[in-house]
Amino acid sequence: MNNNKKHVLFIGAGRMAQALIEGVNKKEFSILVGNNGNEKRLHDVREIYDVETTNHWQQEVSMMDIIILALPPESHDSILADLADLMNGQLVITVAAGIGPTYLESKLPKGTPVAWVMPNTAAKLGKSMTLYALGQNVKQEQQDWLEALINGIGEFEKVTEQQIHELTAVTGSAPAFIYRVAEALEKITLESGVSQEQARKLVANMIAGSAEMLKTNADPAELADEVATPGGSTAAGLEVLDTNHLDHLMIDAIEACRQKAMVQD
Secondary structure (H helix, E strand, C coil), X not given: CCCCCEEEEEECCCXXXXXXXXXXXXXXXXXXXXXXXXXXXXXHHHHHHCCEEECCHHHCHHHCCEEEECCCHHHHHHHHHHHHCCCCCCEEEECCCCCCHHHHHHHCCCCCCEEEEECCHHHHHCCEEEEEEECCCCCHHHHHHHHHHHHHHEEEEECCHHHHHHHHHHHHHHHHHHHXXXXXXXXXXXXXXXXXXXXXXXXXXXHHHHHHHHCCCCCHHHHHHHHCCCCCHHHHHHHHHHHCCHHHHHHHHHHHHHHHHHHHC
């Protein structure tokens, strides 16, 4: 990127917008935040993150390089209709479920560069696994801007629009499955007599350590074999999971997420 700050307008100031704002390198980007009239939230964002806010974002569009739509999917149509009359080549990014580049391009002037970014809730800790897909008019420089913007919230991968539809159930929804597993393990751990704080620490760090092992690119099956001595106690537990088809259960859960998303898109 060049030495000139790029101007970014956030339309929406909720949790995901705030996670992105917190992670943005303020030396590279100048941030302005607007929304649909929630002045208290704008005040809070201005105070917490030391960014500029506006009650009239429509008047600022022409001066922006990037516009980020941090809004619920159902709010996009009206915002895109407003934007369509104001665009002059800005990169438009949405972080909403189901709103892909094809949809954005259909609502905005021909040639508008657009992108779809799908973080998960770990973005607020800078630990998101974010997916992004580009529309057909995005230049390399604009892709560089996008990656610089999301770099502060964690790891990211460029994929196709269709792949985001298919993979969001894994990167976006499956953390909830891990939390359910953690909840069950906490309950079992508490039965030993440790405190709630100790139980949470034990389970959280076990899961975090397991994730770090996976990040070495080791095969999950091989990692499980490293833990489980043949005929030992861990192997007995794995046999219960295998007998009850944990793999099928996870596949069914992911497929349920996908089906529900298709209905809502």
